[in-house]
Amino acid sequence: MRHLTEHDEAEINSILSREDDILPSSGFTVSVMDAVRREAAVPPPIPFPWKRALPGLVVAGLALALIVVAGVAAIAQLGKARTPQLSMSMPAVPPPIFHGGIGSAVIWTVLALLVAFVSVKLSMRVGSGRT
């Protein structure tokens, strides 16, 4: 295989430097300015209402933390109740959170519906711009 000489390198430099220049088409400036004017006519995006959303976010965060804590506690209790065998299978006994029977399930369902209802109402109020 032949190696490139300095002459070849200079040739490559020359080829790549003299790449053809093109001129923009006659309507290019007009086209860009039209696009810029369209862009300028668009109203600026509405900023996210952090002030209004903050209470909802805090409540959601707390609810999530409570669920995680309750879940961890339930798993820990379950671990104590079972034999010290290490197993990755699903627990045969449901966690204590379900021990309350149908009454407890109804309470949890009502609570979940309530949270969903409050979330929807809150987001609708924020969306419509009412305080």
Place this chain on the structure above:
Amino acid sequence: MNASATDDQADVERVLAGHISAFEGIVRRWQTPLVNLAYRFCHDRGRSEDMAQEAFLRAYRGLGQWRRDAAFSTWLFALATNLYRSELRRIPARIVSVSLEDIAEPPDPRASDRGLEDGDYDRDLAVRRAVGALPAKYREALTLFYFHDMDIGTAARSLGLPEGTVKARLFRGREILRSKLPQLLAVPHLKEAL
């Protein structure tokens, strides 16, 4: 500060003050370089204008982000280069779809019968295709290096990379070209010259 830089600054101030029409001055001054830079990336006239238009739009949107510690042209080229690189990653140019192995094939022996001009054309095309087939980071460094008249500093600022990195990429890119190009450069008039 040269006339162009002063004009740029004045136009930017006017646009930021709400005079959108002042942006036209910026477009007129920089349309040819920006379209040509796009053309070096994609080798397609229509697409290069689309890419340049998008670069101007982004410049308009981000005009307030230009810090006066660098020239407006430096900021504009960096913005355009960034956009062109992303655009080419999204939809590669046709010229880069040829693999280096294909590029390295010796030129058609019939080229010698077509005279020196055809040979020159074939060789130029082969070299450009070889550059187009390089991995993106080497190709971009070489493209910017030659676009900015072999000024490493300007190429580095456009790419948003340290000069050392650009130098290393240029070196590596040239190494790859060096390994692939001898066959391509073996056109008759070059053989005579050597």
